[in-house]
Amino acid sequence: MDHSATTPVDPRVVEAMRPYWTEVFGNTSSLHSWGEEAAVALEEAREAVAQVLGCRLSEVVFTGSGTEADNLAIRGVAWAARRAGRGNHIVTTPVEHHAVGHTVEQLRDLFGFEVTVVPVDRYGRVDPDDVRRAIRPDTALVTVMTANNEVGTVQPIDEIGAICRDRGIPFHTDAVQAAGRLDLNVDRLGVDLLSISAHKVYGPKGIGVLYVRRGVDLVPAITGGGHERGRRPGTVNVAGAVGLAEALRLAEEMREAENVRLQALRDRLIAGVLGTIPDVRLTGHPTERLAHHASFAFRDVEGASVVVVLDLEGIAASSGAACAEGEPEPSAVLTAMDLPPEWAIGALRLTVGRANTEEDVDRVLEVLPRVVAHLRDH
Numbered sequence: 001m002d003h004s005a006t007t008p009v010d011p012r013v014v015e016a017m018r019p020y021w022t023e024v025f026g027n028t029s030s031l032h033s034w035g036e037e038a039a040v041a042l043e044e045a046r047e048a049v050a051q052v053l054g055c056r057l058s059e060v061v062f063t064g065s066g067t068e069a070d071n072l073a074i075r076g077v078a079w080a081a082r083r084a085g086r087g088n089h090i091v092t093t094p095v096e097h098h099a100v101g102h103t104v105e106q107l108r109d110l111f112g113f114e115v116t117v118v119p120v121d122r123y124g125r126v127d128p129d130d131v132r133r134a135i136r137p138d139t140a141l142v143t144v145m146t147a148n149n150e151v152g153t154v155q156p157i158d159e160i161g162a163i164c165r166d167r168g169i170p171f172h173t174d175a176v177q178a179a180g181r182l183d184l185n186v187d188r189l190g191v192d193l194l195s196i197s198a199h200k201v202y203g204p205k206g207i208g209v210l211y212v213r214r215g216v217d218l219v220p221a222i223t224g225g226g227h228e229r230g231r232r233p234g235t236v237n238v239a240g241a242v243g244l245a246e247a248l249r250l251a252e253e254m255r256e257a258e259n260v261r262l263q264a265l266r267d268r269l270i271a272g273v274l275g276t277i278p279d280v281r282l283t284g285h286p287t288e289r290l291a292h293h294a295s296f297a298f299r300d301v302e303g304a305s306v307v308v309v310l311d312l313e314g315i316a317a318s319s320g321a322a323c324a325e326g327e328p329e330p331s332a333v334l335t336a337m338d339l340p341p342e343w344a345i346g347a348l349r350l351t352v353g354r355a356n357t358e359e360d361v362d363r364v365l366e367v368l369p370r371v372v373a374h375l376r377d378h
């Protein structure tokens with residue numbers, strides 16, 4: 001029940017990747033036929049990704065992770081603006097993943113960028129008008145995530161995109177949680193840069209993509225050779241790229257049917273938890289949320305303890321963002337949503353996926369009330 005943390009690699013994806021470690025192992029930069037063969041596979045993978053995003057092949061940049069895609073987008077555009085002598089300001093939200101939040105903070109602290117953090121409402125949603133008001137003549141970039149990892153809230157990306165386009169400001173979205181779950185057509189979303197990661201969509205870990213709209217000026221965040229048109233140096237992970245492409249293609253193929261199934265499981269889970277456990281709230285938006293994502297706050301219980309006890313019962317959950325696990329403080333996302341600390345420390349995220357069934361949900365509904373009651377008594 002923790003598919004927002006990661007997913008198992010689909011066996012069809014493993015099969016698609018298999019030849020690219022042993023038989024077709026060439027370096028895509030080599031001039032000989034071994035290299036050429038690998039380069040062809042890489043371009044086919046790029047084409048499959050471009051198909052899902054509705055973009056040009058040249059706009060797809062393979063990266064080493066979703067984190068790296070976010071870093072490249074934000075640092076790359078900010079530095080390009082700095083190089084061109086325009087732009088010293090970044091607009092973002094308080095609910096971004098650390099891959100975005102910490103990158104923006106570093107640009108502020110080490111490079112002198114000014115940052116406007118637009119507020120979110122109690123569901124974690126941004127008002128596009130706040131973004132409109134935050135944009136200044138020297139704004140270099142707006143970055144707002146497509147869907148939140150902790151609370152599942154989906155942002156009005158197309159509306160924010162229209163505002164940014166109107167003002168000629170590059171707009172980045174972290175779509176790592178949205179991939180395989182929402183329509184990622186970059187024109188419909190109205191974005192200029194978009195990050196995804198394979199391991200959230202039943203692909204391998206350690207491979208991501210940054211979509212970069214033609215014409216967007218980008219300084220590479222790391223320096224090296226001319227790979228990925230100079231935007232992401234380093235010998236390309238061909239097996240990873242093939243795996244990401246196949247995983248994304250399959251996820252897109254299954255998306256609508258799977259969303260219907262997962263949403264039914266999610267709603268059963270939400271209704272069961274809210275109906276049986278006292279002092280619990282749903283966190284995130286009640287309807288504008290990812291189909292697989294249920295998240296709660298329990299008053300006066302530590303979410304991390306709930307996760308540990310659920311694990312003993314054979315149930316994997318998260319108390320918020322997996323990467324923030326071990327941090328005792330209430331999550332910044334829930335704090336930004338104005339959730340009082342005595343609720344925010346009791347955050348629990350349950351995210352269903354392809355392998356889950358109604359029986360799994362019912363088992364959680366049988367175990368969780370007992371676990372929460374027990375922890376509250378001790």
Ligand SMILES: Cc1ncc(COP(=O)(O)O)c(C=O)c1O
Pocket residue numbers: 004005065066067068070097099145147148149174176177197198199206207208323
């Ligand atoms: C919203 C969001 N952005 C970025 C990332 C980072 O992606 P990766 O694990 O590929 O570095 C994650 C993963 O937890 C995420 O949920």
